[in-house]
Amino acid sequence: MSESRTQRPATVADVARTAKVSKAQAARALGGYGAVSEPVRTKVLAAAEQLSYRPNALARSMNTGRSQTIGVVIGDVENPFFGLATRGLSDTLRQNGYDVVLANTGERVDVEQDAVRVMLDKRVDGLVVSPASSLHVDHLSGVLASGRPMVFLDRSIPRLGVDSVEVDLRGLARQATRELIELGHRRIGFLSAVDAPSDTYSPDIELSNSSVAERLAGIVEACGEASIEVDPAWIRLNLPTPDSISAATRAMASLENAPTAVIASDSMVGLEVLTTLRADAVRVPDEVSFLMFDDMPWSSLIDPPITVISQPAYDMGVLAAQTLLARLGNPQIEAARHVLEGRVVHRESVARVPVPRPAGTQGAASTT
Amino acid sequence: MSESRTQRPATVADVARTAKVSKAQAARALGGYGAVSEPVRTKVLAAAEQLSYRPNALARSMNTGRSQTIGVVIGDVENPFFGLATRGLSDTLRQNGYDVVLANTGERVDVEQDAVRVMLDKRVDGLVVSPASSLHVDHLSGVLASGRPMVFLDRSIPRLGVDSVEVDLRGLARQATRELIELGHRRIGFLSAVDAPSDTYSPDIELSNSSVAERLAGIVEACGEASIEVDPAWIRLNLPTPDSISAATRAMASLENAPTAVIASDSMVGLEVLTTLRADAVRVPDEVSFLMFDDMPWSSLIDPPITVISQPAYDMGVLAAQTLLARLGNPQIEAARHVLEGRVVHRESVARVPVPRPAGTQGAASTT
DNA sequence: CAACCCAATGAGACCGGACTCACTCAATAT
DNA sequence: ATATTGAGTGAGTCCGGTCTCATTGGGTTG
Numbered sequence: 001m002s003e004s005r006t007q008r009p010a011t012v013a014d015v016a017r018t019a020k021v022s023k024a025q026a027a028r029a030l031g032g033y034g035a036v037s038e039p040v041r042t043k044v045l046a047a048a049e050q051l052s053y054r055p056n057a058l059a060r061s062m063n064t065g066r067s068q069t070i071g072v073v074i075g076d077v078e079n080p081f082f083g084l085a086t087r088g089l090s091d092t093l094r095q096n097g098y099d100v101v102l103a104n105t106g107e108r109v110d111v112e113q114d115a116v117r118v119m120l121d122k123r124v125d126g127l128v129v130s131p132a133s134s135l136h137v138d139h140l141s142g143v144l145a146s147g148r149p150m151v152f153l154d155r156s157i158p159r160l161g162v163d164s165v166e167v168d169l170r171g172l173a174r175q176a177t178r179e180l181i182e183l184g185h186r187r188i189g190f191l192s193a194v195d196a197p198s199d200t201y202s203p204d205i206e207l208s209n210s211s212v213a214e215r216l217a218g219i220v221e222a223c224g225e226a227s228i229e230v231d232p233a234w235i236r237l238n239l240p241t242p243d244s245i246s247a248a249t250r251a252m253a254s255l256e257n258a259p260t261a262v263i264a265s266d267s268m269v270g271l272e273v274l275t276t277l278r279a280d281a282v283r284v285p286d287e288v289s290f291l292m293f294d295d296m297p298w299s300s301l302i303d304p305p306i307t308v309i310s311q312p313a314y315d316m317g318v319l320a321a322q323t324l325l326a327r328l329g330n331p332q333i334e335a336a337r338h339v340l341e342g343r344v345v346h347r348e349s350v351a352r353v354p355v356p357r358p359a360g361t362q363g364a365a366s367t368t
Numbered sequence: 369m370s371e372s373r374t375q376r377p378a379t380v381a382d383v384a385r386t387a388k389v390s391k392a393q394a395a396r397a398l399g400g401y402g403a404v405s406e407p408v409r410t411k412v413l414a415a416a417e418q419l420s421y422r423p424n425a426l427a428r429s430m431n432t433g434r435s436q437t438i439g440v441v442i443g444d445v446e447n448p449f450f451g452l453a454t455r456g457l458s459d460t461l462r463q464n465g466y467d468v469v470l471a472n473t474g475e476r477v478d479v480e481q482d483a484v485r486v487m488l489d490k491r492v493d494g495l496v497v498s499p500a501s502s503l504h505v506d507h508l509s510g511v512l513a514s515g516r517p518m519v520f521l522d523r524s525i526p527r528l529g530v531d532s533v534e535v536d537l538r539g540l541a542r543q544a545t546r547e548l549i550e551l552g553h554r555r556i557g558f559l560s561a562v563d564a565p566s567d568t569y570s571p572d573i574e575l576s577n578s579s580v581a582e583r584l585a586g587i588v589e590a591c592g593e594a595s596i597e598v599d600p601a602w603i604r605l606n607l608p609t610p611d612s613i614s615a616a617t618r619a620m621a622s623l624e625n626a627p628t629a630v631i632a633s634d635s636m637v638g639l640e641v642l643t644t645l646r647a648d649a650v651r652v653p654d655e656v657s658f659l660m661f662d663d664m665p666w667s668s669l670i671d672p673p674i675t676v677i678s679q680p681a682y683d684m685g686v687l688a689a690q691t692l693l694a695r696l697g698n699p700q701i702e703a704a705r706h707v708l709e710g711r712v713v714h715r716e717s718v719a720r721v722p723v724p725r726p727a728g729t730q731g732a733a734s735t736t
Numbered sequence: 737c738a739a740c741c742c743a744a745t746g747a748g749a750c751c752g753g754a755c756t757c758a759c760t761c762a763a764t765a766t
Numbered sequence: 767a768t769a770t771t772g773a774g775t776g777a778g779t780c781c782g783g784t785c786t787c788a789t790t791g792g793g794t795t796g
Contacts, residue, residue, distance in 0.1 A: 009514070011752055022776040027753065034755085035773050057489040058435070059752035061426050063781045069469070069490070076455070083451045090445070090472050094479075099486060101437070102470045104458050111462075118467060121425040122437070146377070271665045278669060297639045298666040301646060379782055390746040395784070402785085403743050427782035431751045 010051035019047035069099045071119035074130040075107040079268055081294050081313045088317020089128060096325055107132045113139040120146055126324045130154050133208035149327040153320045155210040156337060163335045165320040167311045167342035169211055173218025176291060176309055176344050180261045181226045184353035189234045189252050189259030190219055191269050201235030212265055234259050245272040260353045264292035285351035295345055305347035312340050378419035387415035437467045439487035442498040443475040447636055449662050449681045456685020457496060464693055475500045481507040488514055494692045498522050501576035517695040521688045523578040524705060531703045533688040535679045535710035537579055541586025544677055544712050548629045549594045552721035557602045557620050557627030558587055559637050569603030580633055602627050613640040628721045632660035653719035663713055673715035680708050
C-alpha cells in the first residue's frame with residue numbers, strides 16, 4: 001500500500017529498463033522513427049502503457065527546436081471582436097496540433113514588448129500579433145530577426161513586410177461616411193479608445209494604432225471628397241474608460257455645431273455611447289444618427305437596431321492561423337496583405353439629417 | 369555586409385566565451401545566484417548585452433521543473449462570461465510572472481481530455497479548468513495524481529477535492545424563481561445549451577455540467593417549495609446552436625400550457641431567445657417575462673432592459689488565479705470552495721403574470 | 737607561521753528526449 | 767563461396783540551461 005506519492009513521471013529510460021531494451025530502441029519505438037523489430041515495439045509499448053509514460057514536451061522541444069505552440073498577442077480578449085478572432089485562431093491551430101499562448105496587452109506597448117520577449121524565450125513556433133503601435137516596433141523586428149514567422153491580425157505595418165489579415169476598414173469607413181453625407185449629414189463625429197498624442201483630431205495627427213487610423217482616414221477622406229471641413233472637436237480619441245467615453249459623448253452633443261451623426265470605433269465604445277445617449281434621452285436616429293464598427297449579436301436587438309460595419313472576426317482568426325501555418329511549412333512564401341470582406345449592414349440607427357433648428361435651442365447646456 | 373542571417377540565438381556558452389570566463393561563471397552572473405566577483409559580473413553582462421543574449425526558457429524549465437505557464441481550459445472564450453473571466457485570470461497571472469496557455473474545448477470532454485494531456489506534457493505549473501463534465505473526470509484525477517495544482521472555475525466536482533471558484537447559482541436561481549412565483553408565475557421555462565441525456569427535464573436527470581445543473585436545481589427547488597409541478601416541456605436542454613434555441617423557444621411558446629416566464633441559462637442563449645421573441649413579436653414582459661444568467665453591457669440597453677442574474681466574472685478569474693498562485697506557493701493548503709457574491713439585478717423584463725385568457729386564444733398554433 | 741575559512745572559479749553531471757554512429761547478423765547478389 | 771546490403775541494435779552525444787563538486791588562493795585566526 002506504500003504507493004510512492006506524486007511519483008515523478010516515467011521517462012524513456014524507465015520504459016527502456018522495464019522493457020529490457022536500450023534507451024535508443026525504446027525511443028525509436030515510442031517516437032515511431034528508425035527501425036524497430038516487432039517484438040521490441042510490442043514490449044516497449046506495453047511497458048509505456050504500464051508506466052503510463054508520456055513524453056516530456058519540453059525535452060522534445062529542446063532538440064527539435066519546435067514547441068508546437070503559437071503565441072497570440074492581442075489588445076483585449078474582452079473585446080468581442082478579439083474574442084471571436086481568438087476562437088478562430090485557437091480552433092484552427094488546435095486542429096493542426098498547435099497550442100496557443102495568449103497575452104493580453106491592454107494595448108500597452110511595454111506590455112506587448114514584454115509578452116513578445118517572453119514568448120520568444122519560450123520558443124513559440126510563431127506569433128500572431130495585433131500590434132498596439134505601428135511606431136514602436138523594435139520588438140517586432142526582433143521577431144523577424146529571430147526567423148520566427150509572424151502574422152498581424154486586424155492591423156498592419158507595411159514597412160515591416162509581415163503577413164497581415166485585415167478588412168478594408170478605410171474603404172468601409174469611407175463608404176459609410178459617404179452614405180451619411182448623402183443623407184445630408186455634414187457634421188460627423190467619431191469616438192475611439194485609441195491612445196493618441198492629442199484628444200482631438202488634427203490633419204497631421206499620427207495614430208499608433210493602424211486599424212483606428214484607417215477608420216479615421218476613411219471618414220476624413222469621404223468628408224474631403226464632399227468638401228466638408230472636419231472640426232477637431234468632432235473627433236475624440238484617448239477614451240480608454242467608460243466614463244471618458246460617456247463624457248466625450250456629452251461634450252460632443254453639447255457643442256454648438258454638434259455632430260448629427262456619430263461613428264463609434266468599436267462595439268465597446270459604441271455600447272457606451274449608446275448607453276449615454278439613452279441616459280440623456282437623445283433619440284437615435286431622430287436626433288443623432290449612429291453607427292459603429294463590429295456587428296454584435298445584440299446590435300439588431302436593441303432599439304433601434306444598429307447600423308454597423310461588420311467584420312468577419314472568426315474568419316480573420318482562421319485565416320491568420322492558416323497563413324501562419326503555411327509560413328511554418330514554407331518560410332519562403334512572400335508576405336502578403338490578406339484583406340477580407342467587411343460590409344456596412346444597414347439597420348435603423350441611421351437616418352436623414354434632422355431639419356436644422358434655430359440656433360440656441362439645441363441641447364440643454366448653455367453655451368453663453 | 370555578410371551578416372549571418374537568422375543566426376541562432378546566443379547561449380550561455382557563447383556569452384562565457386565572449387567574456388572569457390567559464391560557462392559556470394557566466395551562468396551564475398546571468399542567473400544572479402552563487403558567488404561572482406564584480407569584474408566577472410560586469411564582463412559577463414556586457415558580453416550578454418553585446419550578443420543580445422536571452423535565456424532559453426525551455427532549457428531552464430527542463431531542470432527547474434517549473435515552466436511559469438498556467439493552462440486554462442474552458443468551454444468557450446467567445447462566451448463573454450468566460451471572456452471576462454479569462455481576462456481576470458490572465459491579468460493576474462501575468463502580473464505574477466506566469467504565462468497562459470489557452471484551450472477552448474467547445475464543452476467537449478474528448479477535446480478537454482486532450483487539452484489537459486497536452487498541457488501536462490508541456491509541464492504547465494498549474495491548471496484552471498472549467499470542466500465540461502462532472503461525470504468523465506479521469507483526466508482531471510490524472511492532473512491531481514501528477515501533483516500539479518488545479519482550480520475549477522465556475523463549476524465544481526466536490527468529490528475530487530479541488531479548489532473551485534464559483535457563485536451560488538443554485539441559490540440565485542432559487543431566489544429569482546421565487547420572485548417569479550411571487551409575481552404569479554406558475555409555468556416557468558428554462559433553456560440551456562448544455563449537453564444532456566435527454567432534451568427535456570425529468571426529476572432524475574443527471575447533467576454533466578455542474579453549473580447548469582445548479583441553475584436548474586435552484587429553479588426546480590423553488591417550484592417545489594411552491595408545490596408547482598414542473599412540466600418537462602418547459603425545460604429545454606441540448607441547444608448548442610442558435611437555430612436550435614430559436615426552435616425550442618418557438619416550441620415552448622406554442623405549448624398549450626406555455627411558460628409565462630422564461631429563464632435563459634446564459635447570455636448567449638438569452639440573446640437568441642430574445643431575438644426569436646422579437647422576431648415573433650412576442651412582447652416582453654407583457655406576454656412573457658424573461659430573465660437570464662450573466663449581466664452584459666447590453667442587458668440594460670435593449671428594450672426592455674433585461675433582468676439578469678449577475679456574476680462577477682472578472683473577479684472570479686482573478687480569484688481563481690490567486691487561489692492557484694497560493695497553492696503553487698504552498699501545496700499543503702486545504703482545498704476550498706470559494707463562493708463569490710452574485711445577485712439578481714432587477715430591470716424591466718420581468719412583470720406580474722398576465723391575466724389568464726380563456727383557453728384557446730393563447731398562441732397562434734392550433735392544438736386541436 | 738600553520739591552520740582554517742570562504743569567496744571565486746572551472747569542470748562536468750544532469751534534466752529527457754532526438755538522433756548519430758558504429759556494429760551485428762541474416763538475407764540477397766555475384 | 768564470397769561480397770553486398772540493410773534491418774536491428776546499443777552506446778553515447780547533443781540541445782541549453784541549472785547546479786554540484788572539487789580546487790584555488792587571499793584573508794583571518796590562534
